[in-house]
Amino acid sequence: MKGRSVITVNASPAAVYAQWRDFERLPTFMYHLESVRDTGGGRSHWVAKAPAGTTVEWDAELTDDIPQERIAWRSLEGASVGNSGSVQFRPAPGGRATEVHVELGYDPPGGAIGSMVAKLFGEEPNQQISDDLRRFKQLVETGEIARSDGSPLGSRTQNLVHQHDAHPHDAHPTGDDEPGKGELDATPEEARA
Amino acid sequence: MKATCWMGANRVEVREVPDPKILNPRDAIVRITSTAICGSDLHLYDGYMPTMEKGDILGHEFMGEVVEVGPGAASKVAVGDRVVVPFPIACGACLNCERGLYSVCENSNPNAAMAEKAFGFPSAGIFGYSHLTGGYAGGQAEYARVPFADVGPLKIESDLSDEQVLFLSDILPTGYMGAEMCDIKPGDIVAVWGAGPVGQLALASARLLGAEKVIAIDRFPYRLEMAAANTGAETINYEGTDVNDALKEMTGGRGPDACIDAVGMEAHHGTGVIQAYDRVKQAVRLESDRPHALRQAITCCRNGGVVSVVGVYGGLVDKFPIGSLMNRSLTIKSGQCHVQRYMKPLLDHIEAGRIDPTFIITHRLDLEQAPDGYETFKHKQDDCMKVVMTPSS
Ligand SMILES: NC(=O)c1ccc[n+]([C@@H]2O[C@H](COP(=O)([O-])OP(=O)(O)OC[C@H]3O[C@@H](n4cnc5c(N)ncnc54)[C@H](O)[C@@H]3O)[C@@H](O)[C@H]2O)c1
Ligand SMILES: [Zn+2]
Ligand SMILES: [Zn+2]
Numbered sequence: 001m002k003g004r005s006v007i008t009v010n011a012s013p014a015a016v017y018a019q020w021r022d023f024e025r026l027p028t029f030m031y032h033l034e035s036v037r038d039t040g041g042g043r044s045h046w047v048a049k050a051p052a053g054t055t056v057e058w059d060a061e062l063t064d065d066i067p068q069e070r071i072a073w074r075s076l077e078g079a080s081v082g083n084s085g086s087v088q089f090r091p092a093p094g095g096r097a098t099e100v101h102v103e104l105g106y107d108p109p110g111g112a113i114g115s116m117v118a119k120l121f122g123e124e125p126n127q128q129i130s131d132d133l134r135r136f137k138q139l140v141e142t143g144e145i146a147r148s149d150g151s152p153l154g155s156r157t158q159n160l161v162h163q164h165d166a167h168p169h170d171a172h173p174t175g176d177d178e179p180g181k182g183e184l185d186a187t188p189e190e191a192r193a
Numbered sequence: 194m195k196a197t198c199w200m201g202a203n204r205v206e207v208r209e210v211p212d213p214k215i216l217n218p219r220d221a222i223v224r225i226t227s228t229a230i231c232g233s234d235l236h237l238y239d240g241y242m243p244t245m246e247k248g249d250i251l252g253h254e255f256m257g258e259v260v261e262v263g264p265g266a267a268s269k270v271a272v273g274d275r276v277v278v279p280f281p282i283a284c285g286a287c288l289n290c291e292r293g294l295y296s297v298c299e300n301s302n303p304n305a306a307m308a309e310k311a312f313g314f315p316s317a318g319i320f321g322y323s324h325l326t327g328g329y330a331g332g333q334a335e336y337a338r339v340p341f342a343d344v345g346p347l348k349i350e351s352d353l354s355d356e357q358v359l360f361l362s363d364i365l366p367t368g369y370m371g372a373e374m375c376d377i378k379p380g381d382i383v384a385v386w387g388a389g390p391v392g393q394l395a396l397a398s399a400r401l402l403g404a405e406k407v408i409a410i411d412r413f414p415y416r417l418e419m420a421a422a423n424t425g426a427e428t429i430n431y432e433g434t435d436v437n438d439a440l441k442e443m444t445g446g447r448g449p450d451a452c453i454d455a456v457g458m459e460a461h462h463g464t465g466v467i468q469a470y471d472r473v474k475q476a477v478r479l480e481s482d483r484p485h486a487l488r489q490a491i492t493c494c495r496n497g498g499v500v501s502v503v504g505v506y507g508g509l510v511d512k513f514p515i516g517s518l519m520n521r522s523l524t525i526k527s528g529q530c531h532v533q534r535y536m537k538p539l540l541d542h543i544e545a546g547r548i549d550p551t552f553i554i555t556h557r558l559d560l561e562q563a564p565d566g567y568e569t570f571k572h573k574q575d576d577c578m579k580v581v582m583t584p585s586s
Contacts, residue, residue: 010288097288131306138300142284143265144217146340148318150246150328151303152216163304165248166321166328167196168213168338 003125004103007133013068013089016098029135082107196250196334197563202240213338218265221342227355228255230580244324252333253280253320254362269343276346279532282318285344296529302327335584347536360550366535368394371503374526375451377402384408386486387455388416396424415576448495457504458482484510502527556580
């Protein structure tokens with residue numbers, strides 16, 4: 001399964017590269033991730049959210065890291081869900097901004113985990129990456145992720161059909177009291193961190 | 194707090210809802226002192242705009258006092274500031290904001306993907322204006338959360354009254370942008386379809402920008418009279434008059450140099466076959482908007498002229514006179530107003546007495562009376578032009 005998307009970010013390739021290269025911050029805009037830990041030597045440990053409060057974990061290594069240009073990674077042998085990804089930073093015409101091109105690939109095994117990953121990622125892979133990129137752009141350009149009372153968690157296309165009404169809520173649900181707004185979401189506090 | 198909630202087509206209720214909270218670092222909370230009902234709200238009230246949810250708080254024209262500021266906005270706004278809040282929510286940092294195109298800010302619509310599917314590319318977040326524009330709670334309420342408070346809100350430091358500055362939030366900049374898009378040159382004649390609040394302020398702005406003659410087109414005599422009295426407009430009541438003929442008569446047969454559509458998607462029909470056509474198509478949802486005024490603005494414009502569209506459209510129209518537009522070298526310009534771009538210069542005009550938008554206010558209500566306000570404004574009862582509401586607390 002492959003997915004790709006692109007967005008233009010109004011900052012220099014150096015700045016945009018630096019923000020992405022800070023892997024531990026990826027979960028703030030990639031909502032399917034719970035955490036990424038830099039384990040040194042080009043390696044990192046990834047934890048992704050899975051249904052019913054479970055997680056999927058794997059270790060990954062950098063396969064390419066060219067400052068201001070490209071970062072690529074792939075999961076190490078033994079990952080329950082093999083995956084790889086790359087992000088390219090290209091100066092936008094006029095030298096005013098940076099085009100960020102992302103490609104992700106998943107190689108799900110058979111069985112329960114496989115079908116779960118397929119469900120998480122497979123339905124609209126490009127849309128999920130595009131949502132992530134939009135939040136990334138918001139973080140780089142504005143320092144925050146756009147949130148409204150109707151979408152307290154910021155953009156997540158899967159949730160759009162289950163909007164809150166646009167008025168303040170005493171507690172923003174992060175649980176499963178609403179279809180489509182399950183444990184996959186970061187709470188506002190998490191996403192803001 | 195009390196807030197005006199959309200409860201379905203033709204139903205608003207003032208309800209008790211939780212107070213807004215700061216959600217993001219650049220937010221502020223504003224205690225609202227004055228808030229207005231806009232023609233755009235009527236599109237929601239009438240059920241023309243999709244993606245409304247029961248309970249949504251309406252309102253995008255408001256001002257008040259800052260009562261809480263997030264750490265990211267504290268360098269620009271402070272508790273106690275008196276501010277007018279622009280209706281488009283804009284970050285000030287994306288490429289479009291840098292170009293002054295605030296109503297197409299790339300970062301303020303959490304439901305950008307939804308808007309992208311509807312429009313091709315997303316538009317900005319707007320207060321109280323459906324989930325397509327972000328699902329933001331609006332300002333016909335006691336309090337509102339204002340994102341990017343360091344960019345949008347305009348501080349009022351003089352002792353101008355709320356009524357004098359409130360319309361900087363929307364309709365004064367909108368009318369002004371409608372006129373500015375006409376690229377008015379000395380001697381120009383500008384015709385404006387719709388003599389509602391936006392039309393009135395477009396007429397006044399066209400004058401300010403040097404139009405030699407302005408013409409107002411509507412069917413409500415009280416609205417046409419207001420335009421004549423306050424902006425010196427000549428008027429055409431399209432009921433019982435052929436607008437095209439009348440305009441030719443008023444322009445020596447050339448047609449107006451620029452035509453402004455200040456009506457939008459719910460244009461009242463003229464008569465005849467095309468009316469029946471739109472009605473049938475709309476009934477089966479094949480056409481979402483009624484472009485009667487827009488069609489006329491195009492076909493009446495002089496060769497090589499400009500058609501400026503500030504009336505709001507939501508979706509698709511039929512029988513669009515592209516042949517007339519193309520073969521006669523017309524230019525169309527449009528947009529939700531980039532309010533942030535105009536607030537300061539227009540405040541200067543107000544302070545200098547060159548524009549006084551208060552002439553359009555006909556109804557002053559308590560917030561609790563919002564349901565009456567909507568009905569009166571919608572049906573143009575009691576010579577209603579503009580409803581301004583104040584929360585009682
Ligand atoms: N572009 C923007 O940023 C922006 C901002 C505010 C409002 N608007 C839009 O501007 C439009 C007008 O707003 P308003 O507050 O003045 O509303 P309004 O409803 O008070 O005024 C509309 C006027 O148009 C008249 N009209 C209807 N059909 C007509 C026709 N066929 N020919 C001529 N006149 C006709 C009505 O009689 C009415 O007087 C609305 O579509 C509103 O959504 C746009
Ligand atoms: Zn408005
Ligand atoms: Zn912006």
